[in-house]
Amino acid sequence: MNTLERHKYDVVVIGAGGAGLRAAVEAREAGLKVAIICKSLFGKAHTVMAEGGAAASMGNVNDNDNWMVHFRDTMRGGKFLNHYRMAELHAKEAPDRIWELEMWGALFDRTKEGKISQRNFGGHEYPRLAHVGDRTGLELIRTMQQRIVALQQKDAKDHGDAESYIKVFAELTVTEILKENGKVAGVYGYWRETGADVLFEAPAAVIATGGVGKTFKITSNSWEGTGDGHALALKAGANLVDMEFLQFHPTGMVWPLSVKGILVTESVRGEGGILTNSLGERFMFKYIPDVFKDKYADNEAEADRWYVDQDNNRRPPELLPRDEVARAINTEVKAGRGTEHGGVFLDVSKRLSAEVIKKRLPSMWHQFYELAGVDITKEAMEVGPTCHYVMGGVEVDPDSAAAIGVPGLFAAGEVAGGMHGSNRLGGNSLTDLLVFGRRAGQGAVQYVKSSGTHAVSDPAIQKAGARIAAPFTRTGGENAYSLHQELQEITQNLVGIIRTGVELKEAIEKIADIRKRSASISVTGDRKFNPGFHLAFDLDNMLLVAESTAKSALLREESRGGHTRDDFPGMNATWRQVNHISSFDGEKVNTKAQPLPIMPKELFDLFDVHELEKYMTPQEIAKGGSN
Amino acid sequence: MARKLKLRIWRGDNKTGALQDVSVDANPGEVVLDIIHRVQATQMGDLAVRWNCKAGKCGSCSMEINGKPRLACMTQVASFPEDETITITPLRAFPVIKDLVTDVSFNYKKAMEIPAIQMPQGMKPGEPRMQQVDVERSQEFRKCIECFLCQDVCHVIRDHEENKKSFAGPRFFIRIAELDMHPLDTLRNRKKTAQEDHGLGMCNITKCCTEVCPEHIRITDNAIIPMKERVVDVKYDPIRWLGSKIGKREGIV
Secondary structure, eight states, X not given: OOOOEEEEOXXXXXXXXXXXXXXXXXXXXXXXXXXXXXXXXXXOSGGGGOOSOEEOOOOSSOTTOOHHHHHXXXXXXXXXXXXXXXXXXXXXXXXXXXXXXXXXXXXXXXXXXXXXXXXXXXXXXXXXXXXXXXXXXXXXXXXXXXXXXHHHHHHHHHHSOTTSSEEEEESEEEEEEEEETTEEEEEEEEETTTOOEEEEEOSEEEEOOOOOGGGSSSBSOOTTOSOHXXXXXXXXXXXXXXXXXXXXXXXXXXXXXXXXXXXXXXXXXXXXXXXXXXXXXXXXXGGOOGGGTTTBOSSHHHHHHHTTOSSSXXXXXXXXXXXXHHHHHHHHIIIIISOTTSOEEEEOTXXXXXXXXXXXXXXXXXXXXXXXXXXXXXXXXXXXXXXXXXXXXXXXXXXXXXBTTOTTEEEOGGGBOSTTTTXXXXXXXXXXXXXXXXXXXXXXXXXXXXXXXXXXXXXXXXXXXXXXXXXXXXXXXXXXXXXHHHHHXXXXXXXXXXXXXXXXXXXXXXXXXXHHHHTTOOOOSOSTTOHHHHHHHHHHHHHHHHHHHHHHHHHOOSOBTTBOBTTSOSOOTTGGGEEEEEEEOSSSEEEEEEEOOOOOHHHHTTSOHHHHHTTSOHHHHHHTSOO | OOEEEEEEEEEEBSSOEEEEEEEEEEOXXXXXXXXXXXXXXHTOTXXXXXXXXXXXXXXXXXXXXXXEEEEGGGOBGXXXXXXXXXXXXOOTTSOEEETTEEOOHHHHHHHHHSOOOOOOTTOOTTOXXXXXXXXXXXXXXXXXXXXXXXXXXOHHHHSOGGGGGGOOOHHHHHHHHHHHHOTTOOOOOHHHHHHHTSOGGGOOOOOHHHHHOTTOOOIIIIIIHHHHHHHHHHHHOHHHHHHHHHHOSOSOO
């Protein structure tokens, strides 16, 4: 047995997307020693896939915008299931986080006055998304990556070693959060390249591992979206909140099969793209829900006028929140009005010139031209819903991003729950990463100051090591690839965009069965860069996530945001008063209801009471907030 | 209609390895990465390959397909003749770790050698005002997805390991150009250091990097040549040379 590779840090950040890198910058700037761990190469995290922009009420394009309007839009988008405090912090701090990126070298598109330009997006009342064409996520990740390099260059000058205070451990999988006396003591994992084990001893860990899309068959997520952080947190004793809420992005590519699920940015609709069915009908006018009737145009003429005069016209219904648009497309296709390949048409070619399309939507043009042979400046795209984002996640304290129940554990970004309620607005995730990434960094700094360190015990190390070695000691078991495919079929068909109680029960049984069989997975080859071996661990995480989602979905007997029950259509104000909390007892996931935190009066009063009446019970309205 | 596809995939590590013949189904519309995944799931469970987004946005699945550096996720199977055997090998300019995965740490070391942006003193967040035309030049270079195909194809290092020490490569020439043209960067002498510290002079403008760039960044025309021209201007124009000595300035604004 080789000697175990050991490292000591103040904070270990798991995940190098926007949230993880922002947390790392914060902790380093406060003087701590930080390790950043990522499953891929540095700079490849799923954040690069974000296209449309980052929502922040800077008011550069319409100066009526401010944090209160953004807060209201976020709560509306989430159907008031959001943790009010997270939505409040996010709306207040987002502009500063964007301006800060500019100081680190980011180059956003500009307004005529030379300020950061902002574009329209679904559910946002004013043009609010800072953007760089349709590659905003890349700009964000590259800026953060270069900020980390800048800090390392400074450390090289000041301390003689670029990696003395902040080091990136790329292509390393974390398999366990280690605790001693109930507190975080370190993390354990293995190098993907060599398969060798690594121990990080640290009093604080920030989970920033992103989403769970790979649990589903049709998804916009990369291979990394396997719910690692969700599962690590569950196993460490933290809770997941509202795992039934998954966002099916309305517009993923549907053809060719090979690219099914790849994202088509909402900016296409923000820039004027319209949705039509196979009969040529602009169908979204039929799907404006009552709660949004005063804000969305019910006729084409008004919808078209909005692009030139936003003050005197209501918005086109293509820009409804994502859950509404995804359900509408699903309904059209099921009713037989879909395209040849099971989608609907999205067309921007009639609104904008070829030149403008190529300038504002360059990667969309490129993506359709190269992968589908479609020229979007001349013809319509075929699109349909794709699993895009999980609103549910680790239950955290909003201000510090500390995971409830596990001292020393923090979570930020997509892996954290609460911020987006039952449905996330486009553009809110990039600023979520920055706002709560920074707060998680700060939270970890505060915690480490007083926590002291806790040595990891030998039995804990041995146990973690044995788990990694196990798949190689077994022979004749099933292969991880086929079990993964089986899981994806189950989630896609039984826990997907439209759900029923009967199907969810069936899913829970089937997931449990796969989990049982996965215990005997065996892998071929050795530990060196072996994808079959890697998938065995990813699969274990996806199974826990799928179980949490199915169980939470079965409990919630209503339809809201990213959770639609065919057997319980419609929203129910009583259900708005509860979150679903999932925990893990070592054998199975247990899910229970928990009262939703009540909005304080000053936030309650930001809304027109008639709007709140659509979501809340008369008793809640009478109470008027918690104070 | 599925078709049978013949592949030759390089398998091995930094010591030994060989091309292995594989026959696998291919469906219409599929890209080379789909085929590699099918081989992985059905025939070679431990075949090593890097990939992430499968949409041409992250630059992870760089490899050589019939000898040409390409992203596997953006290479259509249909672009090859029906009966052609497709040969898939790892990037040649970097050491192999296993199968199609190479050690690209060279690039991260070079990134560390390029001084970060230096903002104007006293500038506060929210203050910058820039015109779209002024940010566009740098934005072109910031489209880079760091697939390192330009580094792989560049003959200065592709067949000359000894040049790696003194040559940053096209990816980092566009990084320097991006900072040099960044409206807010105040660090001087970026072009001069590109020439003296990062090996700009070793590039002889064969444009191979531009040809393989999946983002269609005009690496040679818009970054390398303009920097070379200005470096030459200063070096050989006696008045500018004198100016640069007296004023302690780079000579070109």
